[in-house]
Amino acid sequence: MNADETPRLNRRHLLGLEDCSREEIRLILDTADSFKEVIERPIRKVPALRGKNIVNLFFEPSTRTRLSFEIAEKQLSADTLNFTASASSVVKGETLRDTARNIEAMKVDCVVVRHSASGAPLFLSQCLERAVVVNAGDGAHEHPTQGLLDLLTIRDHMGRIEGLRVAIMGDITHSRVARSNIWGLRTMGASLVVCGPPTLIPPDLEATGVEVTHRLEEAIDGADVIYALRIQLERQQGGLFPSLREYARLFGITPERMAHAKPEAIVMHPGPINRGVELDSAVADGSRSVILDQVTNGIAIRMAVLYLLNGGGEREDA
Amino acid sequence: MTASRSILDEKGVSRTLTRMAHEIVERNRGTEQLALVGIRRRGDQLAKRLAAMIREFEGTEVPVGALDINLYRDDFQVRAAQPVVRRSEITFEVEGRIIVLIDDVLFTGRTIRAALDELNDFGRARRIQLGVLINRDGRELPIQADYTGEYVATVPEETVVVLVREIDGEDGVSVERKPT
Numbered sequence: 001m002n003a004d005e006t007p008r009l010n011r012r013h014l015l016g017l018e019d020c021s022r023e024e025i026r027l028i029l030d031t032a033d034s035f036k037e038v039i040e041r042p043i044r045k046v047p048a049l050r051g052k053n054i055v056n057l058f059f060e061p062s063t064r065t066r067l068s069f070e071i072a073e074k075q076l077s078a079d080t081l082n083f084t085a086s087a088s089s090v091v092k093g094e095t096l097r098d099t100a101r102n103i104e105a106m107k108v109d110c111v112v113v114r115h116s117a118s119g120a121p122l123f124l125s126q127c128l129e130r131a132v133v134v135n136a137g138d139g140a141h142e143h144p145t146q147g148l149l150d151l152l153t154i155r156d157h158m159g160r161i162e163g164l165r166v167a168i169m170g171d172i173t174h175s176r177v178a179r180s181n182i183w184g185l186r187t188m189g190a191s192l193v194v195c196g197p198p199t200l201i202p203p204d205l206e207a208t209g210v211e212v213t214h215r216l217e218e219a220i221d222g223a224d225v226i227y228a229l230r231i232q233l234e235r236q237q238g239g240l241f242p243s244l245r246e247y248a249r250l251f252g253i254t255p256e257r258m259a260h261a262k263p264e265a266i267v268m269h270p271g272p273i274n275r276g277v278e279l280d281s282a283v284a285d286g287s288r289s290v291i292l293d294q295v296t297n298g299i300a301i302r303m304a305v306l307y308l309l310n311g312g313g314e315r316e317d318a
Numbered sequence: 319m320t321a322s323r324s325i326l327d328e329k330g331v332s333r334t335l336t337r338m339a340h341e342i343v344e345r346n347r348g349t350e351q352l353a354l355v356g357i358r359r360r361g362d363q364l365a366k367r368l369a370a371m372i373r374e375f376e377g378t379e380v381p382v383g384a385l386d387i388n389l390y391r392d393d394f395q396v397r398a399a400q401p402v403v404r405r406s407e408i409t410f411e412v413e414g415r416i417i418v419l420i421d422d423v424l425f426t427g428r429t430i431r432a433a434l435d436e437l438n439d440f441g442r443a444r445r446i447q448l449g450v451l452i453n454r455d456g457r458e459l460p461i462q463a464d465y466t467g468e469y470v471a472t473v474p475e476e477t478v479v480v481l482v483r484e485i486d487g488e489d490g491v492s493v494e495r496k497p498t
Contacts (some may be wrong), residue, residue, distance in 0.1 A: 046389035
């Protein structure tokens with residue numbers, strides 16, 4: 001009808017931000033912005049996905065991501081089912097392919113999947129003929145909805161993304177959050193600096209145009225956004241840094257270190273925080289922290305992604 | 319080739335809205351508890367103009383809201399492209415009010431059905447009325463307008479194009495026949 005009603009997602013699944021265009025990301029952020037109004041209503045429910053079945057397939061423990069997706073699904077009036085690895089056939093040795101076939105046979109419309117293996121959502125999407133796949137975190141690969149909610153939070157607070165300097169601190173190697181953020185921020189025109197112990201930074205990262213430093217002050221200096229990653233204690237058996245105490249001393253973000261930052265700089269963290277390790281409590285709960293906004297924006301982003309992927313008839317790429 | 323006939327020009331739109339503004343106040347015996355809610359993207363602009371006119375001749379402020387009905391559509395599953403979802407903005411209490419829904423064109427009635435559902439999620443209005451700039455045949459639901467700017471006889475192949483200066487840079491209404 002009107003020419004201004006044409007933007008759309010040109011994809012069936014959301015597996016990562018690596019191949020998302022600037023226009024697609026902008027459409028998701030703008031749509032999420034509208035959903036933020038829905039979350040504020042007396043009745044926080046719209047009928048947009050009425051009659052759609054969504055399965056949350058979690059092969060790895062997660063509380064907030066699963067909750068956030070579930071709230072988003074319910075507010076869109078979708079029917080949701082939860083499937084967690086320990087309670088499922090996985091313990092009986094069912095393969096992912098068999099799980100996918102069963103999902104298809106049950107006429108599920110959309111699968112939200114978290115898996116410890118990188119690429120599991122991609123594999124699942126190749127097995128499914130009809131259902132839409134949303135990656136809720138796969139191994140050390142990507143966590144696209146986290147990347148998107150971070151982009152939305154940055155845009156909310158800074159008014160733009162392009163031209164900002166974003167510093168990401170911590171374990172880059174094992175972090176899917178870092179990967180999604182790096183892809184998304186690069187596409188949206190931010191400049192990036194990462195900081196952490198050399199053992200936790202992929203060796204070829206500089207080749208992609210990301211600045212690398214091992215001194216925290218250097219990263220914080222001039223940054224508009226300071227993003228602390230969670231030190232994933234469960235992935236640190238290999239002795240990649242000597243001790244948590246040493247990590248906190250060299251890379252922990254404290255009020256003293258924040259003195260190097262721009263006065264308007266914001267502090268972000270994907271949660272859950274190891275207080276006193278990567279982030280001092282005074283910073284996490286301080287006036288620059290936007291950590292709880294990230295959580296609220298997570299619902300709006302997931303509503304937008306589910307709405308955009310589950311709506312409409314034919315797509316150009318279908 | 320697209321054939322086009324003009325229904326209202328800039329002056330015509332202004333005169334029509336002025337009459338509708340008076341009718342709304344007359345029918346409701348004033349502006350007590352009255353609120354206008356426009357349907358995006360052109361109805362909300364018309365609602366703002368009606369409120370400005372009422373302010374002028376009545377000296378009272380009528381609150382104006384906006385609805386984006388895309389999340390309430392019933393053709394969501396069959397449309398090829400997703401429309402851009404914009405914010406709904408209802409900043410006043412809906413409970414107990416007289417709400418006049420404003421849209422540019424009343425055609426199938428499905429947009430109004432969606433708007434009624436959405437409005438209900440904001441609260442229970444005492445009464446809901448409907449005002450449209452253009453009323454054309456083709457209803458698919460039992461819905462009718464309380465205030466009509468202009469009735470236009472059309473055939474199904476025709477499209478009513480409403481331009482408002484806030485979005486399109488000019489005011490005007492025309493009927494276009496799509497090439498088949």
